[in-house]
Amino acid sequence: MSEAVGxxxxxxxxxxxxxxxxxxxxxxxxxxxxxxxRDGEVVVGIVREISNFNRMILDEGFSFDYLVKxxxxxxxxxxxxxxxxxxxxxxxxxxxxxxxxxxxxxxPNSEVRLVDDSILSSLFRCEKGIELGRMIARPDIxxxxxxxxxxxxxxxxLSITGGGKSNTVAVLVNDIVKRLNGTVVLIDPHxxxxxxxxxxxxxxxxxxxPAGIRPERLEPWxxxxxxxxxxxxxxxxxxHLERIFTTVRHEGKAGREFVERVxxxxxxxINIAAAKGEAEYYDFNGVKRIATLDRQDLNSLARIKExxxxxxxxxxxxxxxxxxxxxxxxxxxxxxxxxxxDEGQMRVVVAYLLRNLLVGRINYVRGKKGWEKxxxxxxxxxxxxxxxxxxxxxxxxxxxxxSWMGRIAREGRKFGVGLGIVSQRPKRLNxxxxxxxxxxxxxxxxxxxxxxxxxxxxxxxxxxxxSDIASLGVGEAVVVGPAVKLPVAVKIRKFGGNxxxxxIDVVGEWTGxxxxxxxxxxxxxxxx
Numbered sequence: 262m263s264e265a266v267g268x269x270x271x272x273x274x275x276x277x278x279x280x281x282x283x284x285x286x287x288x289x290x291x292x293x294x295x296x297x298x299r300d301g302e303v304v305v306g307i308v309r310e311i312s313n314f315n316r317m318i319l320d321e322g323f324s325f326d327y328l329v330k331x332x333x334x335x336x337x338x339x340x341x342x343x344x345x346x347x348x349x350x351x352x353x354x355x356x357x358x359x360x361x362x363x364x365x366x367x368x369p370n371s372e373v374r375l376v377d378d379s380i381l382s383s384l385f386r387c388e389k390g391i392e393l394g395r396m397i398a399r400p401d402i403x404x405x406x407x408x409x410x411x412x413x414x415x416x417x418x419l420s421i422t423g424g425g426k427s428n429t430v431a432v433l434v435n436d437i438v439k440r441l442n443g444t445v446v447l448i449d450p451h452x453x454x455x456x457x458x459x460x461x462x463x464x465x466x467x468x469x470x471p472a473g474i475r476p477e478r479l480e481p482w483x484x485x486x487x488x489x490x491x492x493x494x495x496x497x498x499x500x501h502l503e504r505i506f507t508t509v510r511h512e513g514k515a516g517r518e519f520v521e522r523v524x525x526x527x528x529x530x531i532n533i534a535a536a537k538g539e540a541e542y543y544d545f546n547g548v549k550r551i552a553t554l555d556r557q558d559l560n561s562l563a564r565i566k567e568x569x570x571x572x573x574x575x576x577x578x579x580x581x582x583x584x585x586x587x588x589x590x591x592x593x594x595x596x597x598x599x600x601x602x603d604e605g606q607m608r609v610v611v612a613y614l615l616r617n618l619l620v621g622r623i624n625y626v627r628g629k630k631g632w633e634k635x636x637x638x639x640x641x642x643x644x645x646x647x648x649x650x651x652x653x654x655x656x657x658x659x660x661x662x663x664s665w666m667g668r669i670a671r672e673g674r675k676f677g678v679g680l681g682i683v684s685q686r687p688k689r690l691n692x693x694x695x696x697x698x699x700x701x702x703x704x705x706x707x708x709x710x711x712x713x714x715x716x717x718x719x720x721x722x723x724x725x726x727x728s729d730i731a732s733l734g735v736g737e738a739v740v741v742g743p744a745v746k747l748p749v750a751v752k753i754r755k756f757g758g759n760x761x762x763x764x765i766d767v768v769g770e771w772t773g774x775x776x777x778x779x780x781x782x783x784x785x786x787x788x789x
Contacts, residue, residue: 265372267347269296273367275351278306280373282345287311291398291750293376294349298365305360305376305747306349316342349373352747358383360746378402384746391436393429393702394753397737404751406433408441410743411700412644412679415670419687419711420704425736426683427453429702430646431756433681435459437644438466438594444643445594446618450607450652452600453760460757468593472602472610475584476519479613481506481545483661487609488572490565497561498568501530504542504552505565511543517580520573527566534558576606586617586636595638604652611653612661618643619669622676642677645669650682654691663691670697687711700742704753705733 266288267280278296288294292308351367353360381402390405411433420426430447437443439459447454458464476484481503482492490498502523509522533540534554544550554562573580589595597614599607621632621639632639647653653662669680682698684690688711733739736755741748 263375263377265374266294267373269367269369269371269373270346273369275363275366277348277350278367279346279348282311282347284343284345287345288347288375289398293352293381293398293747294347294373295355295376296349296371296373297368298354298363299368300365302354302356302363302365304351304354304363304367306351307748308347309350310348311345312347313343313345316344347373355380355384360384385749389441391433391440392754393432393740394738394751397750397752400752404740404745404749406700406740406744408437408443408744412443412642412681413674413677414699414743415673415680415682415697416700416702416742416744417650417682417684417690417695417698418702418704419684419706420738421706421711422685423735424685424704424706424733425738425753426685426704427760428736428756429704429738429753430648430681430683431457431758431760432754434594434646435756435758438592442592444589444591444638444641446589446614446638446643446645447594447596448599448611448614448645448647448653449596450599450602450604450649452598453648454594454596455598455600456759457594457596458759462758466593468588468590468595470585470588470595470597472579472597472599473583473585473588474579474610474613475516476580477510477515478584478617483609483613486661487606488568489605490568495561495564497558498565501527501558501561502565502569504544504550505530507545508542511547517577520569520580524566524569524573527562527569530554531559531562531566534562576602579610584635585614586621589618589636589638591638591641591643608653608660608662611647612665615645615662615665615669618645619665619673619676619678622678623672626676642679644679644681646681646683648683650684650694651686651689654682654694656689656691658691663694666691666694667697670694700740700744702738702740704738705735 264286265283266286267282269278269280271279273279275298280296282288288308288311290308290311293305294308295303295305298304351363354363378399378401381396381399385396385402385404387405387407390407391411393404393406396402396404418426418429434445434447434457437445439461449455455469457467459466474487479487482499484506485499485502486492488502490502492499505523505526508526509519512522514522530540534556537555540552540554542550542552585597597611599610602610617636618639621636622643625632625639654666666680669678673679680698682690682694687695687706733750736753737750738753739748739750
């Protein structure tokens, strides 16, 4: 047993206790301590406050000069009256290597000791886990994450810019793919992970997937959003475009030909509207219908043609016969490169991706054949990670991506589809999405509104943890949730491979270029 660091004193409860501290063995803020409850069980707590006072000079009326004159002859007496008091928040009771809620008050006068390294090591050890880093308070103790809980209960990585989010993602991805042969689909809005290399120095196991969509597999409203037709302000345009879409799908067109045929029909309907005639189309169920068109429809049809033509010019490569679903591989890091798209189009592409990944996985698990050909990745459980999560799930907006994220959060656990959200702007994240990410890896967050928002979205983050989050250094994080048995402050290990998201060495590049220019001038002088 470790030396006693104090004795429980004053009022104690099932959730916290105060203790007078042994001056020769003062625990650090954030340390794990243990005491007995009234049933004799070992209760673990985290030191949240340490204060120091002297009983002889509690009176604030003493002046500085008075204390200086009287301290010389009474120094020993003063030292004997120094009191150090700590306060600890209770985490739970340890039973057979697991932590359970404490139901009994802490016993008065119980000895308070540091939790043994061996106990903490066993609590933070996970046989098939991810080695995230080491405890800040005890650097000799490794902290591992339970991958099953991390993936199936979903997680969020939150921080300010430069706090270490990308390094954390890189560490998780490396171990999931390389050690566990897991499938990761990483939604990359800026193409930062295109150059990712694993810690073994190779790119084997990485699969960069261009954002390719087979338009015939979209829903009519998805296609309308993809080309930029507003859902609320352009109801007539969407109606016409959806009719044209279902007609082209009925004709069996695919890929680029599909969109070209949409343009052809739009042109035909413009001519029909100018002549006040009737146009044939096929509805969603394949039933032939008649639409009466007149000059009032000309503007809407012309705008449709303009939107689709503009989309074709900018994103022709997106309309590939090689749909991105078919390119996602099981057991790989699949980087979905969305660089070059605007945020609205990113959301349409990602909503399409999530819908098919979840539906495909559900059908595969239930024994329906064929989905493994559409998307080979559905044969194994998968983790979908969103970089810049606030782009896809913005606060206060319930778009298609948010809907599918919510469904994955609710149903993914049963079918082996996990969700990871990464963001530097927590207060801009959708409340429902963030609250369903049960494990939170929170790096440094200094903005009070962001802190409060994260606290509001997580039951495990108490008031005292907020001060920990604000005082973290680069690469340090507080981890709470089912992936760890205790809330813990961790120094995340430095990733040994290569990933995007690092700051550019501005000074290094400037000075390097300057040296090159000097060398060039010198060589020119020599030539003369």
